[in-house]
Amino acid sequence: MQRFFLGIDVGSVSTNLVMIDGQGDVRETLYLRTQGKPLVSIQAGLRQLAKDYDDAMIAAVGTTGSGRMLADVLVGADVVKNEITTHAAAATHLVPAVRTILEIGGQDSKLILCRDGVVTDFAMNTVCAAGTGSFLDQQAARMQMPIEKLGAMALEAKHAVRIAGRCAVFAESDMIHKQQTGHGLPEIVAGLCAALVRNFLSNLAKGKRLEAPFVFQGGVAANVGMKQAFEEALGAPVIVPPQHGVMGAIGAALLAKEWVESHGVATRFKGMAVADAVVQAGSWECSDCANGCEVIEVITAGSPVARWGDRCGKWAARMTRDEQDVAWGDLAAGDAERTTAAGSFVG
Amino acid sequence: MKINWLGLAQSRPRPTVIGIPRGLAYYEYLPLWRAFFEAMGCQVLLSPVSNPAVLAQGKLRVVDEACSPVKIFFGHVYSLQGKVDHIFVPRLISVQEGTYLCPKFLGLPDMLRSVAALGDEQLPLLTVDVNCRQAGGGWSDALRTVGKQLGVAASRVRYALQTALAMQAKYESQIQSGMLLPEALAPWEKAGTLLLQGPPVPGKPVRKNQPINLPGEEGPTVVVVGHPYVLFDPLISMGLITKLRKRAVAVRTVMTVDGEEAGRATEHLPKRLFWSFGQQLLGGALHWMGKPLEGMIFVAPFGCGPDSLIGDLVERFARREGNLPFLLLTVDEHGGDAGMETRLDAFLDVIEQKRQVRSATVPV
Numbered sequence: 001m002q003r004f005f006l007g008i009d010v011g012s013v014s015t016n017l018v019m020i021d022g023q024g025d026v027r028e029t030l031y032l033r034t035q036g037k038p039l040v041s042i043q044a045g046l047r048q049l050a051k052d053y054d055d056a057m058i059a060a061v062g063t064t065g066s067g068r069m070l071a072d073v074l075v076g077a078d079v080v081k082n083e084i085t086t087h088a089a090a091a092t093h094l095v096p097a098v099r100t101i102l103e104i105g106g107q108d109s110k111l112i113l114c115r116d117g118v119v120t121d122f123a124m125n126t127v128c129a130a131g132t133g134s135f136l137d138q139q140a141a142r143m144q145m146p147i148e149k150l151g152a153m154a155l156e157a158k159h160a161v162r163i164a165g166r167c168a169v170f171a172e173s174d175m176i177h178k179q180q181t182g183h184g185l186p187e188i189v190a191g192l193c194a195a196l197v198r199n200f201l202s203n204l205a206k207g208k209r210l211e212a213p214f215v216f217q218g219g220v221a222a223n224v225g226m227k228q229a230f231e232e233a234l235g236a237p238v239i240v241p242p243q244h245g246v247m248g249a250i251g252a253a254l255l256a257k258e259w260v261e262s263h264g265v266a267t268r269f270k271g272m273a274v275a276d277a278v279v280q281a282g283s284w285e286c287s288d289c290a291n292g293c294e295v296i297e298v299i300t301a302g303s304p305v306a307r308w309g310d311r312c313g314k315w316a317a318r319m320t321r322d323e324q325d326v327a328w329g330d331l332a333a334g335d336a337e338r339t340t341a342a343g344s345f346v347g
Numbered sequence: 348m349k350i351n352w353l354g355l356a357q358s359r360p361r362p363t364v365i366g367i368p369r370g371l372a373y374y375e376y377l378p379l380w381r382a383f384f385e386a387m388g389c390q391v392l393l394s395p396v397s398n399p400a401v402l403a404q405g406k407l408r409v410v411d412e413a414c415s416p417v418k419i420f421f422g423h424v425y426s427l428q429g430k431v432d433h434i435f436v437p438r439l440i441s442v443q444e445g446t447y448l449c450p451k452f453l454g455l456p457d458m459l460r461s462v463a464a465l466g467d468e469q470l471p472l473l474t475v476d477v478n479c480r481q482a483g484g485g486w487s488d489a490l491r492t493v494g495k496q497l498g499v500a501a502s503r504v505r506y507a508l509q510t511a512l513a514m515q516a517k518y519e520s521q522i523q524s525g526m527l528l529p530e531a532l533a534p535w536e537k538a539g540t541l542l543l544q545g546p547p548v549p550g551k552p553v554r555k556n557q558p559i560n561l562p563g564e565e566g567p568t569v570v571v572v573g574h575p576y577v578l579f580d581p582l583i584s585m586g587l588i589t590k591l592r593k594r595a596v597a598v599r600t601v602m603t604v605d606g607e608e609a610g611r612a613t614e615h616l617p618k619r620l621f622w623s624f625g626q627q628l629l630g631g632a633l634h635w636m637g638k639p640l641e642g643m644i645f646v647a648p649f650g651c652g653p654d655s656l657i658g659d660l661v662e663r664f665a666r667r668e669g670n671l672p673f674l675l676l677t678v679d680e681h682g683g684d685a686g687m688e689t690r691l692d693a694f695l696d697v698i699e700q701k702r703q704v705r706s707a708t709v710p711v
Contacts, residue, residue, distance in 0.1 A: 289398070
């Protein structure tokens, strides 16, 4: 029987699931909107996969993205990896010669440098999310244009209007100003793409040597205007892999495959049945000391299965029912502060 | 009446209470300050360990555009208000020949006074200038002035100063020999340590021992470059050092590099660095680059002017000196540490991959 490897990437905007086969070829990709409910979206994805795959066919599972811990608790992962390593693993798998990876997702942007298939350096955006997918989403909505059409519109431009891309707030007011003075929409959109690329390069590539081949991936790589703006700025062709939107999940699957194969262990996967399990995630602010940690808790069948977010570790450790009595006693008093909502969790 | 080795009676009328805020220069000079005040017969009270409540209090009062360590320092000062007779906030102008501290250190007592005046509050600040650029303007002169301000007899001040300088030298030699700052600082974070130390033994303090090998360090050797008040404040650094040690990383800091070594490491630069702490960071980082290392992490507060330059300089040298994996971590008042975890994990992956490549290419 053929063995498959499942990769799950729970990001701020999308939850992606992929299935790769023993040769490392991508057999299945699912792209779902997270919509602030990561658990619900993972379960929805698994339900779709369960139609074609049964538990015995899954040889390993890897999770990544900002919701990787939550995904691990739900499905039981063999590998839980950060987004940088998984994105690099996928890019070097699909384009082995790649030296520079440009990745723009919903709220993160990353620059990853590789030599001979090994990551040598990386940078991630720091304090500000200007220039990421969420900003493009907002601007498309403001101009009442579907996000998918933004890139094609940029290609129609005769020239790119100069837009300030340093800050999302300034960029927006700059765009409105340019619209009011009579510039055409395609030129403004092209200008926005050029500004975002400029911002990306000045923020992340500062002092780094960028060498071809370039791979552009992440949700924003679907935007042909952005691809063109990168090519103009870098003076070299930029490769956008067909699976650019699910690269994190592919990388997670590849690393999970590598892990179980090199260690010869059985998967920790809990099975497709978790798609129908009643799982709740919630959080509360612990008031036992001045730190005021925001403790996150995942509950199945009425009992917590995982907790994290506490600096001292006492909530994470206090997991069995008996030891919990004290905790629940404390909580009863402060029930109003407790915000437990089915499947609601900011990923 | 029982008298201890300091010549102080064990039971006395209520002593003067000196408050020391747990921030900024605290990490470099606590042994000096505590020993000095305690040897003069004062009692020392520290502000609580940084927590969100302290930060919130600081943010409420601080002047605009301050870095997070200054913001939290304000919170520490205010958490001592009403509990002590004096809050010790020296004005550090220059602690090393030919350099200055950053403007926030120079203006610290004034910023606090102006904020207190605006809020119509009383802050019993005990302050003094520390300025090596003036003849005899270093710590000795500064502390003598403080003793005088508190009305302590000159002979007692002299003895307290001698004791304090000896304790500080011992502390610095511990750190330079490789002990991590929190461990060296721990005894000085509680009262009574001075009495346990016994009278200072004349002679040179122990210098430059072999680096201490700490247990659980089978991982890569990584040097963390950053101000002590950033690295060792659990709130500002979000527990970075602990996170690294949990991942079996052998953590080294630039605090182990003394002024001479740091000076030699920066000798070839066309210009001297203006800031003493900055010189320590740059010189320390460059000194470490000559040693077998597997990675370097530079931690800078978002609002720090000097660090924005020094971080960039260090990064350029790291890239020039071959392929030393380098990570710049910018910290601010982040609530969550997910971003830091992601960057650390990815950084350690880079180091690990490099190890694997090396072991695959080097014939056994």
